[in-house]
Amino acid sequence: MMADMARASGASVVIVGGGVTGLSTGWWLARAGVDVLVLEKGIVGWEASGRNGGGATHVYSPFGLEEQRLWPQMDELLGYPTEYQPHRIGIALSETQLALARRWAEIGGTRGFRWELLDRRQLKELVPIVGDNAIGGTYLHFGGHANPQRTVQAYAWGLQDNGGRIQQHATVTGLTQRGGRVTAVQTTRGTFGADTVVIAAGPQTGAFADMLGICLPLAPARVEMIATEPIPLMRVGGVAGNGLYGRQTLRGNLVYGGGPHEWINVPDMATPEHANTPLVRNLARRLAELLPGAAHVRLIRAWSGLVENTPDGLPVVERLARPDNVVIATMSSVGFGLSPAVGRAVSELVRFGRCQFADLGALALGRFADTPRDWREHAGWAAAPSAVEAAAGGDD
Amino acid sequence: MRETDPRSIAGKLTPPDRRVPLVVVGAGAAGVAAAIEAARAGVEVVLIDEHPVDNDMMAMDVPLCFGQRMDGSVRNRALMLERVVETNPDLAAAHEAGVDVQLGTYVWGAFVNGPTVQELPCSMLGLADDRRSWLLGYDRLIVAAGARDVLLGFPGWERAGTLGAGGAAALLARYRALAARRVVVLGSGALGLHTASVALERGIEVAGIVEVDARVRGDAARAKTLTDRGVPVFLSHTLQSARGRTGEIESVVLVAVNRDGTPIAGSEREIACDAVCWAIGLVPNVELLHLVGARLRFVSQLGGWVPEVTARMRTSVPTVFAAGDCTGFHEGMLAAPDVARAEGRSAGRAAAESLGAARGREDETRRRVSAPPTADETHRYWRAWLDSLIAAGGWEVNVCQCEEVTRRELVETKPPRYLGWQSPQMSARSVTTLLRDGPLNQDQIKRLTRAGMGPCQSRRCREQVGLLLARAANTTLDRIPLPTFRPPIRPLPLNVLWPADEPAAMREEWVSWFGIPTQFSPHWTAGMAIDEPTAHARLIVSE
Numbered sequence: 001m002m003a004d005m006a007r008a009s010g011a012s013v014v015i016v017g018g019g020v021t022g023l024s025t026g027w028w029l030a031r032a033g034v035d036v037l038v039l040e041k042g043i044v045g046w047e048a049s050g051r052n053g054g055g056a057t058h059v060y061s062p063f064g065l066e067e068q069r070l071w072p073q074m075d076e077l078l079g080y081p082t083e084y085q086p087h088r089i090g091i092a093l094s095e096t097q098l099a100l101a102r103r104w105a106e107i108g109g110t111r112g113f114r115w116e117l118l119d120r121r122q123l124k125e126l127v128p129i130v131g132d133n134a135i136g137g138t139y140l141h142f143g144g145h146a147n148p149q150r151t152v153q154a155y156a157w158g159l160q161d162n163g164g165r166i167q168q169h170a171t172v173t174g175l176t177q178r179g180g181r182v183t184a185v186q187t188t189r190g191t192f193g194a195d196t197v198v199i200a201a202g203p204q205t206g207a208f209a210d211m212l213g214i215c216l217p218l219a220p221a222r223v224e225m226i227a228t229e230p231i232p233l234m235r236v237g238g239v240a241g242n243g244l245y246g247r248q249t250l251r252g253n254l255v256y257g258g259g260p261h262e263w264i265n266v267p268d269m270a271t272p273e274h275a276n277t278p279l280v281r282n283l284a285r286r287l288a289e290l291l292p293g294a295a296h297v298r299l300i301r302a303w304s305g306l307v308e309n310t311p312d313g314l315p316v317v318e319r320l321a322r323p324d325n326v327v328i329a330t331m332s333s334v335g336f337g338l339s340p341a342v343g344r345a346v347s348e349l350v351r352f353g354r355c356q357f358a359d360l361g362a363l364a365l366g367r368f369a370d371t372p373r374d375w376r377e378h379a380g381w382a383a384a385p386s387a388v389e390a391a392a393g394g395d396d
Numbered sequence: 397m398r399e400t401d402p403r404s405i406a407g408k409l410t411p412p413d414r415r416v417p418l419v420v421v422g423a424g425a426a427g428v429a430a431a432i433e434a435a436r437a438g439v440e441v442v443l444i445d446e447h448p449v450d451n452d453m454m455a456m457d458v459p460l461c462f463g464q465r466m467d468g469s470v471r472n473r474a475l476m477l478e479r480v481v482e483t484n485p486d487l488a489a490a491h492e493a494g495v496d497v498q499l500g501t502y503v504w505g506a507f508v509n510g511p512t513v514q515e516l517p518c519s520m521l522g523l524a525d526d527r528r529s530w531l532l533g534y535d536r537l538i539v540a541a542g543a544r545d546v547l548l549g550f551p552g553w554e555r556a557g558t559l560g561a562g563g564a565a566a567l568l569a570r571y572r573a574l575a576a577r578r579v580v581v582l583g584s585g586a587l588g589l590h591t592a593s594v595a596l597e598r599g600i601e602v603a604g605i606v607e608v609d610a611r612v613r614g615d616a617a618r619a620k621t622l623t624d625r626g627v628p629v630f631l632s633h634t635l636q637s638a639r640g641r642t643g644e645i646e647s648v649v650l651v652a653v654n655r656d657g658t659p660i661a662g663s664e665r666e667i668a669c670d671a672v673c674w675a676i677g678l679v680p681n682v683e684l685l686h687l688v689g690a691r692l693r694f695v696s697q698l699g700g701w702v703p704e705v706t707a708r709m710r711t712s713v714p715t716v717f718a719a720g721d722c723t724g725f726h727e728g729m730l731a732a733p734d735v736a737r738a739e740g741r742s743a744g745r746a747a748a749e750s751l752g753a754a755r756g757r758e759d760e761t762r763r764r765v766s767a768p769p770t771a772d773e774t775h776r777y778w779r780a781w782l783d784s785l786i787a788a789g790g791w792e793v794n795v796c797q798c799e800e801v802t803r804r805e806l807v808e809t810k811p812p813r814y815l816g817w818q819s820p821q822m823s824a825r826s827v828t829t830l831l832r833d834g835p836l837n838q839d840q841i842k843r844l845t846r847a848g849m850g851p852c853q854s855r856r857c858r859e860q861v862g863l864l865l866a867r868a869a870n871t872t873l874d875r876i877p878l879p880t881f882r883p884p885i886r887p888l889p890l891n892v893l894w895p896a897d898e899p900a901a902m903r904e905e906w907v908s909w910f911g912i913p914t915q916f917s918p919h920w921t922a923g924m925a926i927d928e929p930t931a932h933a934r935l936i937v938s939e
Contacts, residue, residue: 079821285894313915380399
């Protein structure tokens with residue numbers, strides 16, 4: 001009993017944030033026998049980590065090759081299903097869209113991945129519900145997609161199976177610094193001592209950097225998604241285009257997002273409702289244009305998620321120089337697909353001080369040294385001035 | 397001047413075509429009373445009701461559990477509209493009072509500014525009929541959305557013929573389109589007795605009233621009039637299964653139970669029927685109230701989650717009011733429709749006053765009918781039913797029909813069958829192991845098992861999933877957080893929901909992600925950028 005309590009007060013590595021980056025990191029560390037504790041303010045994977053399109057096709061990234069190598073093995077490595085499915089089809093409704101789809105494919109091509117161009121007839125054979133408005137597309141023999149909700153839970157469970165711990169409903173309120181190091185993490189559920197701290201707190205990562213006197217420019221935003229009732233399974237579920245990202249799930253639902261985002265401010269550490277706007281109608285229209293054979297299908301859910309972006313839209317993944325036992329990881333709104341590789345990279349930053357399989361130089365925080373404090377206003381990324389309607393008169 | 401990101405939503409959410417001072421959702425007793433009251437105070441009012449609901453929606457048990465027992469006449473929209481008007485004389489009064497009454501209109505969403513949404517030009521509702529959707533702006537909203545059915549599963553409940561009291565009442569009294577001849581009613585409270593009486597009045601045979609409790613829960617005199625008419629009442633009984641040679645219910649098997657709900661061997665009896673109607677309670681429809689951010693609280697005697705309202709029916713959102721069954725339902729209210737009307741009038745008057753109309757009138761005191769003092773907590777009663785159904789029917793019974801998730805699969809947090817997944821790690825996981833991580837959350841378990849993720853939008857399983865989780869966690873339903881409601885709160889086709897036209901900026905500046913040129917740039921080529929092209933721009937590849 002005493003031993004349990006002592007152990008519960010801290011861990012060799014404490015990870016702030018039970019999203020996909022923090023959980024994958026924790027899983028990799030636990031697999032390596034490291035004593036790890038993940039602190040999560042709500043439930044694991046509850047924010048953008050569990051609410052995204054599930055795409056796993058990011059070969060442009062420094063983590064891209066490792067992403068492609070790891071995904072086909074993840075079910076087996078984790079011991080739980082991720083619903084990973086290989087390959088992607090890009091549908092183009094215009095020459096411009098085709099040029100973009102080709103560009104994506106070519107980037108893969110330069111990394112040694114195979115792809116081919118599809119004409120309308122080939123496209124219709126693969127995806128019977130495309131319409132005559134499609135002019136062609138691409139077939140990527142690489143990339144893929146998975147179920148974000150199932151995957152985040154798989155990381156969490158896999159972490160526990162390897163001896164790691166997760167403390168849910170614990171909001172981090174402060175970082176204790178001593179002798180140029182962070183020695184403990186304070187939460188609403190007690191203080192947890194740590195040899196090393198990983199901060200992977202999504203939109204809140206910037207606030208924690210602030211506590212360490214470090215400026216990490218991050219702009220949070222809200223993005224929306226829709227899901228239809230199930231339809232018969234297509235040969236390849238990874239079908240997207242027309243300004244939409246997403247997939248057909250293994251159950252058959254069409255799950256897609258895209259379109260305009262809303263720049264917001266995230267109040268403190270709060271977890272706001274995942275509110276939608278009438279944009280769901282525009283998403284419905286885009287999806288029906290993409291797949292006219294499914295225009296009659298019913299929309300049964302919509303939701304939104306909060307993501308954060310750095311000024312150049314690229315991640316910051318870095319072990320800080322001071323305090324030197326802290327790793328910061330924000331994926332700048334593109335985290336789910338890359339998570340197997342990023343978790344491994346962060347676990348290596350924790351254990352060895354450097355990533356052994358990729359050069360993360362381009363993702364260092366130093367690139368924002370000259371970013372002005374009011375960069376969001378300059379970029380047009382500031383939240384709208386509060387427009388909350390004034391309370392109606394009369395008090396009862 | 398503030399710079400604007402052209403790919404952001406700023407300026408793209410255009411005002412709705414129409415914005416009115418007051419919208420009332422639901423044309424039941426409370427909603428009509430609210431609309432008339434506000435209209436008489438000089439307020440422009442739109443009153444919306446989804447009835448008559450179209451056949452395809454009814455076939456999905458939306459918004460009530462119709463159990464596939466609609467006859468062919470529900471396809472005749474004109475006839476159904478006629479019947480809806482005819483059976484609700486208040487509608488004519490509303491029309492006369494100048495209320496803009498819109499029937500056959502679904503409310504599928506409510507959109508308001510809040511912590512993460514600041515760009516809406518006004519608060520608005522998403523509306524639709526069976527052909528198109530549109531938005532309606534409002535200054536004040538009165539939600540009088542009524543209550544929905546509670547169903548619990550038993551072997552064979554997927555067969556056509558499993559109804560809820562609300563669905564049965566709609567088909568019997570409003571649509572006059574119930575395709576059933578012999579019904580078994582589950583529940584002997586006021587709702588069960590009322591359902592049985594209405595069925596008899598409409599010439600439908602009542603093959604029995606089944607009650608897990610050892611006593612008739614409703615009014616004894618009322619029960620006697622039913623037994624006098626030959627309706628058998630089976631106390632201390634539960635349902636073991638529903639049978640049928642095809643997809644239809646042709647009979648049910650009842651079994652007597654002990655005090656603890658366990659079945660008594662040898663007491664089974666088969667009763668011929670073509671419908672089984674759950675009438676053990678109703679659940680307030682709080683979806684819209686949830687979407688507008690009104691604070692809800694759990695009150696078991698009122699059917700579960702209900703809005704916090706003031707004496708004048710104002711919710712925690714100052715522009716939103718609620719009245720009638722959606723603010724809480726208990727069986728005592730069945731006999732007192734005047735309560736809902738009084739609530740509606742209060743809400744209508746308070747909304748009108750908040751708009752600057754009808755000041756100075758005395759308000760009637762809100763008088764709720766208190767629940768009968770002998771009544772158990774609603775959820776304890778539902779739990780007794782559930783325990784008896786499990787004891788009689790076992791764990792291999794679907795809790796979620798849409799996604800085909802059994803009770804066992806739910807509490808063992810099994811991945812869906814279509815994944816065909818098995819691993820020692822997965823087998824070791826269950827609701828019990830999840831409990832070590834913190835209190836159970838229905839939304840989390842929904843994601844893992846898919847229970848509640850189907851086209852009926854969890855109307856048939858929400859309560860029983862919650863009750864099963866509470867049972868597994870050895871707790872009560874109020875300890876399980878409210879599972880969220882997501883828009884659209886009616887399952888509507890893409891080509892109904894889509895907008896006929898869009899602002900030019902919406903189409904022209906649409907990008908799949910943020911449109912940050914460097915976001916997807918190949919890392920090995922320093923400075924290379926891909927700018928996702930919009931309708932105007934060409935693909936830009938810069939080096």
